[in-house]
Amino acid sequence: MASNKTEITTRGRRSKVDLLPSAIRKKLDAGLRDGSISQVELLEEINALINTAGLPDDQQLSRAGLNRYATKMEAVGKSLREMREITQVWTAELGDKPTGEVTKLILEMARSQLFKALLNEDGEAADVGMIKDAMLAVQRLESAAMASHKREKEIRTAFATEAANAAEKVAKTAGLTADAVSLLKKEILGIA
Incomplete structure (x- = not known):
């Protein structure tokens, strides 16, 4: 029963x-990514940094704790690598499609990965800081989507204007009346 209580209080x-302070955590993350030293050596190095920083002894990392974190980081890394591969495949597939379609696909994939990141493997709720960061990420994704949409619209408008001006020159050269030229230009620009 005592171990059950411990699980509840640590959940x-x-x-x-x-x-960990950000500088030590960055060193830990870099050591895990690099992989040039063993986890045992990395653990000793990180715990030495914790001592040097004057943190309490109970902040020392255990082998099991480091291994859990390394496993979690590897899973995240694997997910990101898979997402990059999928993005490359779809981008190659959609290479000749309008830019907006590729952007929409990538944004949808990013939203999906963000949602997966929010789901904790243990079924526990994500911490408030992560939720806040996630919401900021969603806001930035939506802002990027809106900027992409606006830019796409601007490009279409600029193209239509160029086409209308070119059509106007050709129509005048061909001897169309001013009303016919005006009607042609409005039709190209989509003006009722």
């Missing part, structure tokens, strides 16, 4: 890695 609590 939702941030891990020791999450509580």
Whole structure:
């Protein structure tokens, strides 16, 4: 029963890695990405940095804690690599399609990955900081989508204007009346 109580009290609590100062955490992340030293050596290095920073002894990382974090980071890395591969395949597939379609696809994939990141493997709720960061990411994605849509619309308008002006010159050269030229230009621009 005591171990059951421990599980309840630790559920939702941030891990020791999450509580590390950013400089130490960056060093840990870099060591895991690099892979040039073993986890045992990395653990010793990180715990030495924790001591040097004057953090309490209970902030020391354990082998199991480091292994859990490394496993989690590898899963995230694998997911990102898979997403990049899928994006490359779809971008190659849609290479001759309008830019807006590719952008929409990439934004949808990013939203999907963000949603997956919010789902914790243990079924626990994500921490408030992660939710806040996720919401900011969603806001930025939506802003990027709106900017892309606006730019696409501007390009279409500019193209229509160029086409209308070219058609006007040709129509005048061909001897059409001013009313016919005006009607042709309005039709190209989509003006009722």
